[in-house]
Amino acid sequence: MADVLAVANQKGGVGKTTSAINLAAAFGAMERKVLLVDSDPQGNASRGVGWSGRPPTLFDVLSGEASAGEVIVASGFPYLDLLPANRDLVGAEFGLQHDQHWIRRLLSALQELDGGYERIFVDCPPALGRLTLNALFAADAVIVPLQCEYFALEGISELLATVQRVRELGRPELEIAGVVLTMYDDRTNLSRDVAQEVRKHFGSIVCDTIVPRNVRLAEAPSYGMPVLQYDIKSKGSQAYLGLAHELAGRRP
Amino acid sequence: MADVLAVANQKGGVGKTTSAINLAAAFGAMERKVLLVDSDPQGNASRGVGWSGRPPTLFDVLSGEASAGEVIVASGFPYLDLLPANRDLVGAEFGLQHDQHWIRRLLSALQELDGGYERIFVDCPPALGRLTLNALFAADAVIVPLQCEYFALEGISELLATVQRVRELGRPELEIAGVVLTMYDDRTNLSRDVAQEVRKHFGSIVCDTIVPRNVRLAEAPSYGMPVLQYDIKSKGSQAYLGLAHELAGRRP
Ligand SMILES: Nc1ncnc2c1ncn2[C@@H]1O[C@H](COP(=O)(O)OP(=O)(O)OP(=O)(O)O)[C@@H](O)[C@H]1O
Numbered sequence: 001m002a003d004v005l006a007v008a009n010q011k012g013g014v015g016k017t018t019s020a021i022n023l024a025a026a027f028g029a030m031e032r033k034v035l036l037v038d039s040d041p042q043g044n045a046s047r048g049v050g051w052s053g054r055p056p057t058l059f060d061v062l063s064g065e066a067s068a069g070e071v072i073v074a075s076g077f078p079y080l081d082l083l084p085a086n087r088d089l090v091g092a093e094f095g096l097q098h099d100q101h102w103i104r105r106l107l108s109a110l111q112e113l114d115g116g117y118e119r120i121f122v123d124c125p126p127a128l129g130r131l132t133l134n135a136l137f138a139a140d141a142v143i144v145p146l147q148c149e150y151f152a153l154e155g156i157s158e159l160l161a162t163v164q165r166v167r168e169l170g171r172p173e174l175e176i177a178g179v180v181l182t183m184y185d186d187r188t189n190l191s192r193d194v195a196q197e198v199r200k201h202f203g204s205i206v207c208d209t210i211v212p213r214n215v216r217l218a219e220a221p222s223y224g225m226p227v228l229q230y231d232i233k234s235k236g237s238q239a240y241l242g243l244a245h246e247l248a249g250r251r252p
Numbered sequence: 253m254a255d256v257l258a259v260a261n262q263k264g265g266v267g268k269t270t271s272a273i274n275l276a277a278a279f280g281a282m283e284r285k286v287l288l289v290d291s292d293p294q295g296n297a298s299r300g301v302g303w304s305g306r307p308p309t310l311f312d313v314l315s316g317e318a319s320a321g322e323v324i325v326a327s328g329f330p331y332l333d334l335l336p337a338n339r340d341l342v343g344a345e346f347g348l349q350h351d352q353h354w355i356r357r358l359l360s361a362l363q364e365l366d367g368g369y370e371r372i373f374v375d376c377p378p379a380l381g382r383l384t385l386n387a388l389f390a391a392d393a394v395i396v397p398l399q400c401e402y403f404a405l406e407g408i409s410e411l412l413a414t415v416q417r418v419r420e421l422g423r424p425e426l427e428i429a430g431v432v433l434t435m436y437d438d439r440t441n442l443s444r445d446v447a448q449e450v451r452k453h454f455g456s457i458v459c460d461t462i463v464p465r466n467v468r469l470a471e472a473p474s475y476g477m478p479v480l481q482y483d484i485k486s487k488g489s490q491a492y493l494g495l496a497h498e499l500a501g502r503r504p
Pocket residue numbers: 011012013014015016017018019040044124125126182183184211212213214215217218219221236262263264265378401402403404
């Protein structure tokens with residue numbers, strides 16, 4: 001079974017989608033079969049790898065209409081497949097409520113999968129609602145992108161409390177794969193101060209690799225491609241390749 | 253009755269809280285009585301103006317335990333009051349479901365207010381769930397912060413569809429006060445391209461005032477103050493003062 005990694009943080013705009021896409025692509029570049037699951041109704045991860053927009057989507061999987069295998073499509077990037085999402089997924093947030101085992105829906109769907117994936121990355125929406133809980137429950141570990149700014153720091157304890165809740169609900173072995181400092185701008189004291197604060201609080205779960213603010217990361221999705229495909233020499237690409245190697249070392 | 257402005261966009265991290273806090277403060281600086289309502293369980297707007305963290309909060313208002321007047325506190329900034337929020341507000345998102353008139357809860361609470369506010373700004377969470385619907389239903393107009401990047405552009409049509417839904421649910425006069433371009437970085441083509449695209453699509457509803465990327469805006473909340481209090485000479489302060497004047501012109 002693949003190593004399932006949920007990329008989560010309820011704070012908005014901290015680099016969840018950018019990290020999910022580019023980490024998945026970085027493992028693809030290392031010729032390991034990888035699946036990117038988009039569990040955000042915004043569908044940014046799907047568009048960010050050039051998805052056509054044609055259903056079925058994760059909504060059909062969570063509502064029991066299709067298996068994950070039937071919904072998965074190839075992305076434009078080697079070794080990287082996509083389980084796409086679009087606005088329909090909002091329906092799952094409400095639809096999931098009426099089912100006693102709703103929290104296991106994604107876990108069961110991924111367990112049935114026989115795709116030979118080494119790793120699965122699940123992009124989460126900016127909330128701690130049912131879609132994120134589904135992703136955490138399906139995960140072996142959580143990657144927490146943390147923007148080096150004040151508001152992002154505020155929300156971390158809430159996220160960690162949610163991880164603990166998922167452990168109590170039936171996944172005691174859910175780990176924290178790492179906290180990733182994102183959008184780091186070494187010209188500002190703010191980034192340095194927040195990074196220092198985070199390392200003081202969280203110690204070794206903070207990844208050594210820091211993702212700098214790099215406009216190529218923001219440009220790549222408009223071409224429907226990971227930054228490794230858009231501009232392999234950019235600082236953004238180098239950071240996510242480094243991060244993938246670091247994660248592979250932490251979770252062989 | 254005050255002019256109620258919801259600051260909304262389901263895309264995360266586009267500058268909703270930063271715009272709500274600093275627009276409210278800019279009207280306060282013009283000596284007009286202003287109320288900032290935090291309807292995001294992250295509580296960023298509350299912390300961003302130095303709130304003590306002591307309940308009651310908006311949760312108590314939406315669940316009928318307290319009136320808005322009993323919950324409102326003074327902020328540290330002249331003419332600016334706060335109706336605070338914290339994590340408890342997540343309970344309202346689920347609690348609101350069982351009440352047929354749930355969508356009118358915030359509207360009724362603000363209508364009962366007799367605080368003599370000229371304007372009320374409501375900061376929304378990064379979602380189109382019940383808390384945002386409550387805010388839109390209570391609003392006279394919506395301010396849409398739009399980060400000048402690709403993913404932010406993608407979500408606009410969904411937000412406009414939601415505004416239309418609220419009009420059909422009982423607030424036909426809900427207007428769009430303006431789309432505000434935020435985090436604009438004139439050194440990148442991306443900002444210029446997105447800004448051009450937005451003006452082409454939305455024409456005159458796009459505000460003339462552009463909010464540049466300015467680190468002082470990101471530093472101010474860690475001191476619990478609006479940027480006008482933290483650094484009045486900064487580009488961020490100047491932009492929000494200009495935006496407030498432009499809005500006052502659009503909605504006298
Ligand atoms: N390191 C970076 N440098 C520059 N821009 C970045 C970086 N990481 C992400 N971005 C850009 O910042 C914006 C926010 O990032 P992204 O959408 O990945 O965050 P998110 O946490 O997934 O947001 P949401 O909460 O809405 O899901 C996007 O426009 C993205 O292209």
